[in-house]
Amino acid sequence: MKKRNTCLICLQGLSGSGKTTVANFLASTLNIPVYHSDVERKKLFGLSPTxxxxxxxxxxxxxxxxxxxxxxxxxxxxxxxxxxQSVLVDAAFLRHHERLRMQQLARDTGALFLIVKCQAGQQIMIDRIRTRQHLGNDPSEASEDLIHKQKQWQEALTSDELQTCIKVFTEEKNWQETLLQRIYRYIS
Known part of the structure; x- marks a missing residue:
């Protein structure tokens, strides 16, 4: 990643939308650290990630x-x-005040702020959650029911947020290439 300036990238989306997969891909590709809300939440309570x-x-x-x-x-x-150091934060960020606080942090530290909004069809998200539950090796404890609740809690991105938002449809075949092209437009 070019050091023109640092970047704070927040992953945003419903459970099962692909946030963690996207975060891990970007962290590896851009060589920057990533912090996952599911992992950090469990650490706060003395639990291991899984x-x-x-x-x-x-x-x-x-x-x-x-x-x-x-x-x-x-x-x-x-x-x-x-x-x-640029950084990725992987959390649902469904509420405006959660995103606003990170956006203000980016401003205060002179970093570029980006939201990567992960999206997938409802059945895809449900299938991903069911697979995680079956395997039992993922930090997320999201359930199918949680998707429905999150849709009610979710606060739309503001026009200001949409200016620095990159949408990624994680069920598309070449989402990685498309996402990188869009990110490089911001950070190059």
């Missing part, structure tokens, strides 16, 4: 836990940007 919170008798999805998780993601992003 440990099931309900089996540990913990409710890690309360409003307070979500606030703590986003605070931790903010702190991690701040550390990277303060060290002049």
């Amino acid at each position: 440990e099931n919170s309900s089996l540990a008798n913990l409710d890690i999805y309360t409003k307070e836990a979500t606030i703590r998780t986003f605070q931790k993601l903010y702190e991690l992003a701040f550390e990277e940007l303060s060290a002049q």
Whole structure:
């Protein structure tokens, strides 16, 4: 990645939309660190990334836990940007205030701010969640029901956010190439 300036990239989308796959692809391709909300949330509660919170008798999805998780993601992003390092943050970012805080962090540190909005068809998202649940080796504990709830919580991107938003349809065959072309337009 060119060091013209640093970049804060926030992955955004519903559960099963492909955020983590996209985040890991970009982190590897652009050689920048990535922080996943599912992993950081579990760390806050002393769990390993693939440990099931309900089996540990913990409710890690309360409003307070979500606030703590986003605070931790903010702190991690701040550390990277303060060290002049670009960073990716993988979280649903369904609410405007969550995205706004990261956008302000980018402004405060002089970083470019991008939102990568991951999208997929509903059945694709459900199938991905079912596969994760079956395999039991993913930090996400999202359920099929959560997609329906997230659609109700989701706050649309503002016109300001849409100016720095790149949409990626993760069920398309060559999404990686298309996404990289769009990102390089911003960071080159």
